[in-house]
Amino acid sequence: MAGRKTVIPARHSLLLGLVICFAAAIGSQPAAANPAQMISDFRLKHGQKRVTLDTILTRIAHDQAEAMAAKDKLDHDVLGRFNTRVGPAGAGRAAENIAYGYDGFPKTLDQWINSSGHRKNLLLPGATRVGVASVKSARTGRTYWAMVIAGDYERPKAPKSSPKDSPKASKQASAAKSKPRAAEACRLKILSLCL
Template sequence: MRWIFALIIPALLVFPTFGQAAGESATAAKAIKVKSIKIIFPTSITKEKTKTIKKKVTTKKEDSNNTANSTKSDTSKKTNTSTSNSSQPTSVKSTNESVSSTPSATDSGILAVEREVVRLVNVEREKQGLKPLELDSKLSSIARKKSQDMKDKNYFSHQSPTYGSPFEMLKQFGVSYQTAGENIAAGQRSAQEVVDGWMNSKGHRENILNSSFTRIGVGYVSGGSYGSYWTQLFTG
C-alpha cells in the first residue's frame, strides 16, 4: 500500500525538500514522500521573507524518509506511510473505517470522508486551544480538483501542471485570502489514517494547527497509482 503526504504552510517564500516519512517500518511495502511549503502574504512580506530565507534556505530532511518542509505556502509530499500530527481527545470519537471506492456525498457536494477529515482536524486544534476551522464548500471543490488532477496526470506535488501552485490555483478560482496553505497525501485508506500522517509530520502539523487559518477545504479522490489522493486547503 502506498501513502503520500504533503503540505503547504502559511509563511514566507521558502521551498521544501523531500525525504521519507518518519516512523516508516523497514518492511513497508513502499516508501513515503513528504513535502511541505508555506506562504503568507503579510504587509511586511519583505521582512518576513528575509527572516525565513535565513532560517530555511536549505531544505531539511527528517530522518531518512522523504519528508521536507519549505516556507512558501506550497508544501506537498508523497508517502507510503501516513504522516500525522496530533492525538485526539478521549472525549471525541473518531472514525477509522476504510474509505469506499465510491464514497457518498452530502447535498453540499462534500463527501462524508472529507467532513470526517475536517472533524479530526478540529479535534486536534481544540486540544491546542485553537478555534475550529470552518468547512468551506468552495475550497473543498478546489481541493478535489487538485486531487483529481494528481490522479489523472499521475504526479504528486504542490505544483500542478494544470493549475500551477496552490496559490495560483486559488486565484484562478476567485478565492481571496491573507494567508493560505496546502497539505496533500496519497495512499491512505481512511480519514483517521491521513490525519494521523499529517499530524506526525512537523510541517503538515503546523498547517493544521496554524492560528491564522480560519477556513478549510478537503478534497478526496479514489483510484490512480496510489489508490487515493487527499488535498487540504487552508485560508485565513
C-alpha cells in the same frame, strides 16, 4: 411434533432479538467525524480555533486531488502555483497538505500530524475554513488527498495615539515637511545669498 413447532418460533425470536440488539448497538455508536471536525479537534487541543468546511476550499482541494490522481503524481504544482489556485477563496493566509496512500481520512490526518511541515499547516494561526478531498487514481487505485486550510486577512491594528499624534502636531509636522528649508534649496550660498 407439537413440541417442535413451539421450539422453532422460540429460535426465531431469539435470533430476531439478537439482530435487534446488534442493530441498536451499532446505531448508538457516534457517527464518524467529518474531516473538518477531526481537524478542529486537533486544532483545539493545540490552542487554535475551530475550522468549518468551506465549499470553495473543498472544490480547490478536489481539483488538486483529481489532477494528482489523473497524473498519478504527488505534486503541489500539478495544477499551477498554490497562490494562484487559492485566489478565488479570498483568503488572507492559506496552506495546503497533500498525501497519497490511505483510503480513509483518519490515517491521512495522522500522517500529517506526525510530519512537522504538515502539522504546522494544520495549526495555521487564524484559520477558520478548510476543504478536504480525495480521488482514487483509475490507473493504480492509489488514493490522493488534498487539504486546503485558510483564514481571512488580518486587519491592521490602529497605532496607539500619543501627544505627538494630536491633530495640531500632525499639521505642524506636515507643514514642516512641505516647506523646503532655505539652506537645503540652495545650490550655492555666497555671502548669505542663495543662488
